[in-house]
Amino acid sequence: MALADSMPLPPSVPEIAGFDCAKEVQQMIGLIGRGDNFPQFLATDIETELNRQHAGSKLLKMECIGEPQLKAETKPVKVNNEEKQAITTLSLSVPLEITVKGGKTPMTIKIEQNYLVENFDSPESRKLTQNFIVKE
Template sequence: MADTVDSINEGRQIEVSGFNCADESIHMIEWLGLGKDYQSFLVKHVETELYNQQPGSQLLELKCTGKPELLTGALPQDGDKSKAILTRFSATFPLEATVNLGGSVWLLTIDQNYYAENLNIPSERKLTQNFNVKSSAQK
């Protein structure tokens, strides 16, 4: 079942669905430093990137199409290989976006990736977002 959320474009709505895709991984998604509500930050970040690349477009629908790919990196703690400290984390969300671009409606397949590094050094923590359109087709 789809819900609607407010677009960053005032007065517009976006249909969202499939965003229970990562509920079992929320404890890990929090390592990104963006909070637990991954639906909200995904919609906002995808919209922002779309509108930067295609001014005047409107995101109509965003679907999470599967579980995110989660990858971690760690270093041995205190020289003990049986203990490790988390140093980096990557989460890639598979999405489908329906976009109105100048009256034409397009379906985009997107991998929205977040890469957090230096998690063990809070003052050097860095988060990178990667917006990767894998395919596009006019509807």
């Protein structure tokens, strides 16, 4: 799926914009284990966190405001007597501006949604942590 700069969605779904900035990392995003529809799972995860913090919060708009950062840590492994690097930790951080309605007046805040996959090289003990970080 190509990421559109702005995707018109039904009124019950938040407005999603600016995700062309994710082109560089899009093919790797599926590795974090949240699915392939990047903007949609991001919106769902953010709204879940907003509701955890304040019941009834509604995500109205989500805009990617910078290039997502994908980082990996590796360790050496032997494969067929050849040393290779295996990914052990994978981190994806997405800078966003979101508009939220939690009370009477919508507010706009800048956040970073981070996904951290630990034990990436061991599927049986792989762990995904989501971090919702308020910037301003």
